[in-house]
Amino acid sequence: MASELMPGTLDLLVLKTLTRGPLHGYGIAQYLLAASAQHLQVGEGSLYPALQRLLVNGWAEAEWKASETGRRARFYKLTSAGRRRLKEEEQEFDRMVDAIRMVLKTS
């Protein structure tokens, strides 16, 4: 079953996905679904705003290319700023998870 994403983690997941190489929106959603063993189903309602955010902030670049079906699709590619951002977000995520664990253990 698909679960809710922790807030703020979608950007991180998308950035991480893009380290594997350029991918279009549908591909990113499919990859997240597969990589999370069908747990993370990301709706377009959150995915495309997130992708726009990456573009606006310069963490990703987009390019229209022919997709595997031959239809034109927008492929997203990580920029070096995006890689730096990914590293920061990863650290931030680790810190948060540690913090949550700590709370869960002590109480």
Add this chain to the structure above:
Amino acid sequence: MNWRNVWNRLRGKPSAHEEELDEELAFHIEMSAKALREQGLSPEEALHRARRGAGNLTLAREQAREAWAFVWLRDFGQDVRYGARALRANPGYTLTTVAALTLGIGVTGIVFSIFNTLVYAPMNLRDAASLVHVLAERREPGRFSGLPWPEVRHLAKNSKSVQALVGFDMTGARISRGDFVWTGRGIVATENFFDVLGTGFALGRGFSASTGDLKNPAPEMVLHYDTWRSRFGGDPKIIGEWLDVNSFRIQVTGVAAPGFDGPFPVAPQFWLPAPWRDKLHPGLLTIDTMDSCCTEIMARLRPGVTREQATAELATVSAAFRETLKRKADRFLLTDPVVLSNPRFFKQAAPVFLAAGVAALLILLLACANAANMQLARAMSRRREIAVRISLGAGRGRLLRQLVTESLLLAALASTASLALSIWLPDFVLRFVMPSEDRWGFSIQLDWRVVAATAGLTVLAALFSGLAPALSVLRETVRSSNRLRFVLLAIQVALCATLLSGSALLLRAVQAAKAVPAGFAFHDVARLRPNLNSSGANNLQSASVIGQLRERLGAIGGVSEVAHTNVVPLGDSFTGTRFPHPETKVERPVGFAHVSANFLRTLRIPILAGRDFEPADEGRKDVFIIDQALAREFWPGRNAVGQVLGGRTVIGVAAEIHVQGLHSGEPQTWVPSKGEAASELLIRHSGTPLGDLTRAALELDRRVFPAAEPYSLTVEKAREQAVTAAAVASAMSGLALSLACFGLYGVAAYMVGQRRKEIGIRLALGARPAEIVTLVLGQNARAVAAGGVIGVCGAAGLGQLLTGMLYGVKPADPPALCAALGVLGLTALAATWPPARRASRIDPSIALRHE
């Protein structure tokens, strides 16, 4: 983002981003559908599921779009276009809301633009930016005024910090050209007046240099443009013509440029060179005495000289000059050349503006509440449309912005209308407020401050009137909107009650002023103003003319007393002096009037101690009569008769009467006199036709005696000073009342429309029409009661603001507050009655079939 892009967004054209996004989303759905088809679903089913799976695409698109800056710009453009379309589609709603807001913004704007003109806008003078109004603090702290003529001339000659210095003062004169005679108000000024302050001439020129000659000034005068048009029919041949001014021949040399009123709050009809004043009014010499008060001064500072430097330098020059005359130095103050440049006058005007400003803001608030209720009613009727748009994925924030944009549009329309109003309405209001037929010496300036203030008010009005209804609609609960409607209505009623109470209090003050006893008997007394000072007679000649006049008038049947005085109680003139307190030696201003021996008897002013004047006292310099107020203050608990003040012995103590005004006044003293240039006559008679008195006077001297008039006219005029304030307040509360009335009607009508079906059912079940009327009335009655109580409490508090204008009435005057509530209740009933009647006549069969 380049400008083409900004423009496209305002026009609502999709940008490249959005087209790309749409294509991307379409691709996404197509891919999902393909995957579903591969799982064995039919193509239609697959597409349907993919679409549904994609979730809220509109929202996605909108949120994705909002990631980009400038999105609001396109949205704003779209909202404005959408709003404009919606407003056009509902002209009735648009018109009424705009009318309500125009009233609110307009009234506030008018009060502000009058205030702005008086306090901030420089007067219409040549290069006003480098001009200053020079004031000296004389006699008491905070009492700023001009200086005596000799000192003005000294400063003009010796100050290094000013480029030019102009002195001017008021005067009056009787002007005749052939048979045409009129008494006008003028300004006497130094010969450089027009060179320094003038804005040009419609005809001719200003004063020549020889008009500055103190002994033999050139006989020249300049006419005000309006006077030239109204009194001389705009005759261009007026230049060079000789007019008769108080029996002197003076030549018209110029007509000032249109719109030039000079640096004085009241527009003069003519300007004369300063030395002419003493020639025209020999009874009161000013040009060569340091005891005269007060020549107003305008100065143009030298470039590079700051106001502080100029203030210090003028004070030094003045102090050195006063040193030679063994007089105390004054503190100087330089202010902007605005109408209320004198801090003393500003202080006097401040409470009036505060009261008017608060009243205007209350009306604005009322108008906002009114507009808010209309917007609420409209928004509620669009509830279905809004619900559809929310379910289609429109963001609430976006809808909120849209609704508020619509009210901004309404407020913007209203402020455009009110700016148009404030071009001509303030002048009208001022003309109404001007107590006499004079004209103000300034016109209302519609400058950037007024426009900025109006823009600010517009945004505030839009937020006040638009935000609450929009939020309430988005919350989607009918109950909260009903509560809001009730609160908005109560606010309107409360504000209206406050304003009504304010004007009721002022009306009560008018009534109270009418009831103040003058302290003397003015019925069966005629007033005759001989204007001897305009004939050029000196005091000695005047005394003889007055003596003859008293003799002639006294011989007419029915005339019992003919008295003269240079100060007519409650008239418009007043003379005073200062006496040191016998104990503290502090100087105290005291009224000082020259009267005939029978003056007190003529006005039936009782003598409380000592004796009244005898005819032989007239002209004596060693006796006088004081009033009880002065006796009480200077010799409390002791007999004042026999005491000496300023070389005069008190021979009697008279009862107190009102001399200066009904609500102010210093103690009064009466000095026996044979009559002088400024004297007027008061004639006690029993039914003698006033025409007989006038004729007797005219037989003596055709030129100087205008008609005798009943003295009661003078007294009535003095009592009507509070009328203007009450009239303005009544006009304002009238506006408030009509707005509130409109609001009450609107809400009742809306409620009847909403509950049509319910009322139909009630009627079908046997409710009597009277019960339905009570139902509708009852709903508004609660708001009226709540608002009325709050409003009257507020009024009792705000009444403090009016204390300066409420003579003889307490701020919490029960009759006034009850009257306000009564008017409010009756108006509320009248406003709610028609919808209630309509409700009771609903045909159940039609109402139930409705919808």
